[in-house]
Amino acid sequence: MLPAMTDSLDLLVLGGTSWLGGAVARDAVARGHRVTCLARGEAGTPPDGVTWVRADRREPGAYDSVADRDWHAVVDVSWQPDQVRSALAALTPRARHWVYVSSCSVYVDDATPDTDESAPLHPAHEGAGPVDIEVYGPAKVACERACVDALGAERVLLARAGLIAGYGDRSDRFGYWPARAARAQDGEPVLAPPGDVHTQVIDVDDLSAWLVHTAEQRVGGAFNAVGDPVPVRATLDASASAAGTRPTYREAADGWLTEQDVEPWAGPESLPLWLPQPDYAGFASRSNAAAKHAGLRLRPVADTAAAALAWERELGIDRDDRRAGLSPAREAELLERLDT
Template identity: 45%
Template sequence: MTRVLILGGTGWLSGLIARHWRDRGAAVTALARGARPAPEGVELVIADRDAPDAFDAVTTRDWDEVVDISSQPRHVAAAVAGLAGRTTHWTYISSVSAYAADDEPGAGEEAALAVPLGPGEDYDYSRAKAASETIVRTALEDRAAIVRPGLVVGPGDPTDRFGYWVGRFALAGDEPVLVPDAEGRYVQVIDVDDLAPFAVLLGAERSNLTANAVGLPMPFDEFVARARRIAGHTGRVVPASDAHLQSQGVAFWAGPRSLPLWLPADATGFARRANATYLAAGGRLRDLDETLTRTLADERARGLERERDDGLSRSDEVRLLAELV
């Protein structure tokens, strides 16, 4: 029987990877803090990765596959130190944010990574992922696969970015919705239910691939139009310029008082990464309409009027619209 250790295994993506391995008949163990239960049929080992004995319970066993999604280089380094000699293969879930620059449309896996984050330096997500990749690849060489997802989306998404748009259009109904005038900007996502089985596939094949796990780039206005259609919105779409939105304190991409997925004009390559390696290796891309439909059902179940970590509140949006309409 294939023995799989998921470092995590109780969260959104890592839990889904654990379930996919379980469904393939593997004996799956999740090492996590225990704040959430492991999926049914998955062994849970409770450990704090900041503790010096975090891996003691699992370094006495041999594994066919280890999966790690951490963005803390010290956690990755400790895991590699304890487990690289006990596993046949390793899959590290990195990010397209590990790249040094976002200015080249169509850039592939050969693009330069950010300067790896060093010990004691202020945390930077991009540099942390680059450092973690370097740790894994240096220790395991051709026994590791590295997956660089773009924005991961779909039901269960713990962020409020992708779901903001289809949820907002559904909430607005026949009333206006504020959108950025994002000509020349793109959206590029990967459905979590396409990403998880791809990570499992690489592990099952003991691949040493590095792959951008990203969907097809889509102009921002087309993405908004699709979200609006899926939500059945019949009100006006009111665009605003970058300058106006920024003058009103509206942020790019994510966070409170943001318009999610809206990128600065100079980030010309961020949502336009190449995905040929992913597709050639068997990665799946479902139609975006399917992802939007599933996401809308999830948004409705969670409450369209709930307080969001990312995006504008509806009341704040209405105030901004009053200045434009």
């Protein structure tokens, strides 16, 4: 049996070798908890101060060395229903609380502004095996449902994360903007999406701190783990301030960007954070009231931009293998067309 609740928890992170899971593990260690990370090591290594159990969750017996003891809380970042189910089957009897990192991609409707956690979800993905990214949203719904079915709603926190940003981001999305600003001369034109549309990011350190807090407090239920809605233009200005430059943002309309085959949101040759309206009017304006009430604290977007820039500088702001954002050549071609 677990000892009575003490200040220090035994926390199992399923993951911890990648970005958010690593941040959760680091934060929990800093708060004095005893942290174990279970992962293969393909995504990286877990942070200092944790016990690392190397295991493949798709192999039989993957959880054997962590299933024979009690855990105050288990944190799972997987979006693969088979991995989530195998963890629940092995660990539920000895886990007092469960933190499942879900996503706002569980929601069907991206067009209606200001929705909360009661918004309709995708049907749960029904297959039993590994899933592809195309069914990410339904897979997350299946994972959420498996957690609640196994543990009951009160023992599970479903953290529906929105776009995560800050130091360590592997997607290159938010970081495109501080990196682009850092490359700009004063007054240099920079192609931008419409500035009055909102974006909504959560700093990885705010999210990880809150996840650890919810494990400590045994918070249960579904929560949108998202930042406050901020106009795109304010986010770009914060990026320029972090970089100490003054680019001239040239905002292009949704229709024009679509005609030029610019990719919205993410991916190679995309304009990151661009959300065509009205289809995505609700994508970046989800309510975070419940999470704030449950202890979520948010830093200003300027701090996130500064952290993202520090990370971008480590990766190299001139690198040509970005996972998201326009290449200089493509941006120059688009700016020239915008002017004619």
